[in-house]
Amino acid sequence: MKRPPYPPIDELSATGAMTPMIDVVFLLLIFFVCAASGQTIEDLLPTDMPPSGSIEAPVVPPEEIVPKVKLWIYLSRSAEQQTVIELNDREYDSFDQLAPVLKGVAKLDAESPVILDIDKDVPVGDMIHVYDLCRAAGYQSISFAAEAPRP
Numbered sequence: 390m391k392r393p394p395y396p397p398i399d400e401l402s403a404t405g406a407m408t409p410m411i412d413v414v415f416l417l418l419i420f421f422v423c424a425a426s427g428q429t430i431e432d433l434l435p436t437d438m439p440p441s442g443s444i445e446a447p448v449v450p451p452e453e454i455v456p457k458v459k460l461w462i463y464l465s466r467s468a469e470q471q472t473v474i475e476l477n478d479r480e481y482d483s484f485d486q487l488a489p490v491l492k493g494v495a496k497l498d499a500e501s502p503v504i505l506d507i508d509k510d511v512p513v514g515d516m517i518h519v520y521d522l523c524r525a526a527g528y529q530s531i532s533f534a535a536e537a538p539r540p
Contacts, residue, residue, distance in 0.1 A: 460494065460501055460528075462487075462519060465508040472515045484518055491526040499527040506534040 463475040474481045481487045494501065503523050507516050523531050 460491075460503045461506060462503065462523075463506045463508075464511045464515060464519060466510040472511055474519070484515075484522060487519070488522050488526070491522055491528075495526040495528055499529065501528065502530040502532065503528045504532050504534055 461477055465473045465475075467473050474484065474487055476487060476490060481490070505516070505519060505523075520531060
């Protein structure tokens with residue numbers, strides 16, 4: 390009778406054939422733990438799932454928010470080296486006259502965008518003063534004009 394080509398069971402246990410398999414299992418475990426730690430938790434992500442049993446959810450167009458008033462503040466220097474303040478093409482003599490107007494419009498709609506168009510000759514202190522007046526009035530969207538100044 391011929392002997393089988395594989396060794397007997399007691400010889401397998403003596404050579405430690407289980408050690409490489411345990412090492413592979415631990416390496417796989419470490420790999421999956423490390424790979425899973427970088428994933429985003431799906432509970433935090435908002436999803437718009439259709440109701441169960443429906444094929445298509447009704448599409449509701451988003452409402453377009455149109456600001457009521459767009460405030461354009463233009464600062465320039467006069468020949469007498471005084472800062473000229475214009476709000477939507479209306480000229481004001483001082484910052485003290487501009488402040489109540491800004492607060493009054495902000496009470497109606499504080500979401501209105503404010504655009505500051507500052508001439509290159511205007512001192513930085515005056516620009517910051519107008520910016521602070523807008524923030525104190527309650528405006529959230531204050532931007533600086535990027536295009537060339539008015540002629």
